[in-house]
Amino acid sequence: MADxxxxxxxxxxxxxxxxxxxxxxxxxxxxxxxxxxxxxxHKTIAKQFLITGMMWAVIGSAMSIIFRIQLGYPDxxxxxxxxxxxxxxxxxxxxxxxxxxxxxxYALVTMHGxxxxxxxxxxxLSGTFSNLLIPLQCGARDMASPMLNMLSYWFFFxxxxxxxxxxxxxxxxxxxxxxxxxxxxxxxxxxxxxxxxATLWILSLVFFVxxxxxxxxNYITTVINMRTKxxxxxxxxxxxxxxxxxxxxxxxxxxxxxxxxFMLTFDRVLGTSFFLNEIFVAGEALxxxxxxxxxxxxxxxxxxxxxxxxxxxLPAMGLVSEVLSVHSRKPIFGYKAMxxxxxxxxxxSFLVWAHHMYMTGMNPFIANIFILFTLIIAVxxxxxxxxWIATIWGGxxxxxxxxxxxxxxxxxxxxxxxxxxxxxxxxxxxxxxxxYFVVAHFHIVMGVAAFxxxxxxxxxxxxxxxxxxxxxxxxxxxxWGTIVGAYAIFGPMHYxxxxxxxxxxxxxxxxxxxxEFASMNEFITIAAIVTFAFQILFVxxxxxxxxxxxxxxxxxxxKATSLEWTAPVDCGHGNWEGEIPQVHRWPYDFGRHGRxxxxxxxxxxxxxxxxxx
Amino acid sequence: xxxxxxxxxxxxxxxxxxxxxxxxxxxIMLFSAFTSAYIVQKAAGDWLQFPLPVxxxxxxxxxxxxxxxxxxxxxxxxxxxxxxxxxxxxxxLFLALLFVALQYQxxxxxxxxxxxxxxNQSSSFFVMLVGAHALHVLGGIAAxxxxxxxxxxxxxxxxxxxxxxxxxxxxxYWHFVDVLWLYLLAFLWFQQ
Numbered sequence: 001m002a003d004x005x006x007x008x009x010x011x012x013x014x015x016x017x018x019x020x021x022x023x024x025x026x027x028x029x030x031x032x033x034x035x036x037x038x039x040x041x042h043k044t045i046a047k048q049f050l051i052t053g054m055m056w057a058v059i060g061s062a063m064s065i066i067f068r069i070q071l072g073y074p075d076x077x078x079x080x081x082x083x084x085x086x087x088x089x090x091x092x093x094x095x096x097x098x099x100x101x102x103x104x105x106y107a108l109v110t111m112h113g114x115x116x117x118x119x120x121x122x123x124x125l126s127g128t129f130s131n132l133l134i135p136l137q138c139g140a141r142d143m144a145s146p147m148l149n150m151l152s153y154w155f156f157f158x159x160x161x162x163x164x165x166x167x168x169x170x171x172x173x174x175x176x177x178x179x180x181x182x183x184x185x186x187x188x189x190x191x192x193x194x195x196x197x198a199t200l201w202i203l204s205l206v207f208f209v210x211x212x213x214x215x216x217x218n219y220i221t222t223v224i225n226m227r228t229k230x231x232x233x234x235x236x237x238x239x240x241x242x243x244x245x246x247x248x249x250x251x252x253x254x255x256x257x258x259x260x261x262f263m264l265t266f267d268r269v270l271g272t273s274f275f276l277n278e279i280f281v282a283g284e285a286l287x288x289x290x291x292x293x294x295x296x297x298x299x300x301x302x303x304x305x306x307x308x309x310x311x312x313x314l315p316a317m318g319l320v321s322e323v324l325s326v327h328s329r330k331p332i333f334g335y336k337a338m339x340x341x342x343x344x345x346x347x348x349s350f351l352v353w354a355h356h357m358y359m360t361g362m363n364p365f366i367a368n369i370f371i372l373f374t375l376i377i378a379v380x381x382x383x384x385x386x387x388w389i390a391t392i393w394g395g396x397x398x399x400x401x402x403x404x405x406x407x408x409x410x411x412x413x414x415x416x417x418x419x420x421x422x423x424x425x426x427x428x429x430x431x432x433x434x435x436y437f438v439v440a441h442f443h444i445v446m447g448v449a450a451f452x453x454x455x456x457x458x459x460x461x462x463x464x465x466x467x468x469x470x471x472x473x474x475x476x477x478x479x480w481g482t483i484v485g486a487y488a489i490f491g492p493m494h495y496x497x498x499x500x501x502x503x504x505x506x507x508x509x510x511x512x513x514x515x516e517f518a519s520m521n522e523f524i525t526i527a528a529i530v531t532f533a534f535q536i537l538f539v540x541x542x543x544x545x546x547x548x549x550x551x552x553x554x555x556x557x558x559k560a561t562s563l564e565w566t567a568p569v570d571c572g573h574g575n576w577e578g579e580i581p582q583v584h585r586w587p588y589d590f591g592r593h594g595r596x597x598x599x600x601x602x603x604x605x606x607x608x609x610x611x612x613x
Numbered sequence: 614x615x616x617x618x619x620x621x622x623x624x625x626x627x628x629x630x631x632x633x634x635x636x637x638x639x640x641i642m643l644f645s646a647f648t649s650a651y652i653v654q655k656a657a658g659d660w661l662q663f664p665l666p667v668x669x670x671x672x673x674x675x676x677x678x679x680x681x682x683x684x685x686x687x688x689x690x691x692x693x694x695x696x697x698x699x700x701x702x703x704x705x706l707f708l709a710l711l712f713v714a715l716q717y718q719x720x721x722x723x724x725x726x727x728x729x730x731x732x733n734q735s736s737s738f739f740v741m742l743v744g745a746h747a748l749h750v751l752g753g754i755a756a757x758x759x760x761x762x763x764x765x766x767x768x769x770x771x772x773x774x775x776x777x778x779x780x781x782x783x784x785x786y787w788h789f790v791d792v793l794w795l796y797l798l799a800f801l802w803f804q805q
Contacts, residue, residue, distance in 0.1 A: 144628035213639055221632040251639045259646035263741065270730050272737035274654075291659040291734045296650055303646070 053124015316453020437497025
């Protein structure tokens with residue numbers, strides 16, 4: 001018995017010893033700069049990621065509105081945009097009609113993709129919620145290295161600053177598409193956007209990779225090493241599982257993207273030809289730039305690019321699982337199946353990258369292997385969908401903004417996932433490749449769905465972030481506006497794509513076969529503008545609620561079981577006063593033994609079996 | 614009792630050590646990407662073969678000796694034999710700098726053979742691999758220098774558990790770039 005006491009004491013000491021180096025109570029964040037700017041508190045860093053991400057979301061979506069105006073109203077006079085876009089609006093001296101510069105149209109499309117994929121749905125989503133929830137739900141006082149965590153945010157900020165500066169270049173920001181395929185990106189003389197704009201784009205993304213790696217190292221280390229007593233892996237909420245696998249994916253795939261960027265920079269600066277071969281620019285052959293392969297870049301890019309879509313969607317899945325369970329007052333259906341699905345998706349995501357490259361002339365037999373793995377991913381994805389539906393089935397559902405957005409996520413994920421099965425087949429992809437069908441597919445499945453997961457997370461954890469609630473009425477208006485709007489935008493795009501309308505075209509004026517879609521394009525543009533307005537409503541609600549929202553009076557307002565609700569509402573750096581709570585059970589004990597919920601901190605009763613097993 | 618044992622088990626490794634190990638995974642991915650691309654491009658043809666300059670073999674000996682000295686320095690530190698620690702660490706730092714100098718000499722040697730970064734895919738890849746490794750080595754040298762300065766400063770707080778952890782992390786990283794170089798050398802050797 002004495003031995004047990006000694007061991008417990010040791011465990012208890014190490015419990016705090018690990019954290020002690022980096023925390024000195026509130027004294028440590030005494031100045032304004034330490035507290036709000038270069039803060040090392042994971043909760044503050046989460047807010048920094050969220051608000052920076054929101055800022056980028058507004059910029060990135062506003063860009064899409066501008067190019068949607070071009071697509072919906074190609075003949076309209078848009079000289080009224082000149083105060084904002086300056087020289088990028090070309091005004092015809094005879095008629096006075098203002099037009100969007102085609103070069104800038106491509107720059108807008110490129111920036112929209114880069115910003116939304118990396119800055120909003122990677123940094124803004126996983127950066128925010130991994131930071132907020134990993135220490136709080138695992139029961140740690142902060143990340144393994146708060147310093148690296150702070151650097152992770154500031155590298156992200158730097159990446160954003162560099163990209164932002166590139167918007168104001170004389171030659172315009174990078175315009176070769178968010179994938180940055182060479183030779184367009186590899187030769188500065190290829191286009192205006194490939195000059196300084198491309199250099200800054202690469203630099204920005206290299207900083208971004210550093211940010212993701214620093215963040216990811218911290219997330220993984222914290223989850224594996226710094227869980228509180230009793231929190232073994234199968235007692236972790238699904239959010240943490242999702243963040244863990246997301247971080248592992250990022251850690252393994254972003255360096256490969258970095259390798260592609262280094263080689264691209266060599267091609268741009270040092271005159272090498274990694275990705276260049278037999279190129280003509282302005283009618284002149286570049287005789288010294290031979291031997292490389294542009295397809296090689298595509299392999300390196302998509303080796304990140306495909307895991308990247310799971311880096312985006314897995315955190316959203318984790319958030320939705322948690323929110324659905326809490327607001328249905330039911331345990332998550334098939335907890336272990338959910339965990340193994342996340343792991344399976346993580347492994348498979350590395351084996352499917354070439355399904356983005358069916359049209360590169362690859363051997364059809366090789367394509368078959370990628371088709372097989374792509375379709376196999378549908379299995380764990382479907383397991384998750386069935387489990388979410390089974391979780392809310394017969395639940396005592398609270399209809400609020402968070403649960404509505406979670407249900408909306410499931411709807412979007414099904415709609416977008418189904419078209420993925422089409423596109424995963426090379427035979428169909430050859431027809432649909434580079435059409436609006438692809439645009440519709442990925443926007444629904446990883447754009448809108450990930451946003452829905454993020455919104456669910458924000459509405460649900462807003463009290464944890466700011467000690468107040470967001471306005472529910474505005475939240476519900478936001479939900480209905482967004483789900484109807486998103487389907488109105490992307491639904492019709494499937495038809496455009498099936499009719500063969502290509503993506504990334506500035507104008508269809510020269511194609512009679514597509515002229516019949518003018519009214520449909522106009523409809524999509526109107527839907528996009530209306531949906532954008534609903535997002536502004538959300539931003540207003542967010543900042544209004546931060547200062548004037550209903551105050552959080554009880555520690556655990558949603559009656560959830562997990563640890564983040566056991567810390568005081570206005571907890572400082574270190575999260576818990578006194579000892580870190582211990583965990584005795586899995587996080588989904590809802591409706592058990594006739595009780596509404598049992599927190600993870602409550603010891604198991606005599607003879608009681610932990611729910612997760 | 615079982616739960617307590619489990620607790621001790623998961624805390625066995627220091628979080629910072631664990632973080633270093635997983636960041637190495639990330640570096641391995643970077644170099645795997647480079648070397649995979651190398652194999653693919655070589656198979657595509659248009660490939661200029663050139664022998665490895667002798668400096669790269671000298672540098673291999675130097676970096677191995679460097680790892681050995683750093684390891685001995687670390688052991689001396691653990692045994693609280695600070696004089697030997699200072700001595701061995703200084704030798705290690707010198708060898709590390711010598712390694713970088715030799716790598717650069719090797720590159721100049723190739724230039725004498727009219728082989729430059731843009732000459733052919735093979736030379737571009739060569740610079741990419743050796744250069745990326747050298748950058749990782751320079752990061753390691755920065756860490757070696759930090760410990761070296763701290764070791765010779767008066768009233769140093771170096772002789773603490775925290776200092777030992779830093780040395781352990783530095784040595785682990787250095788052994789990693791050492792093994793990485795052995796891998797790259799072997800790779801380039803077999804690709805010849």
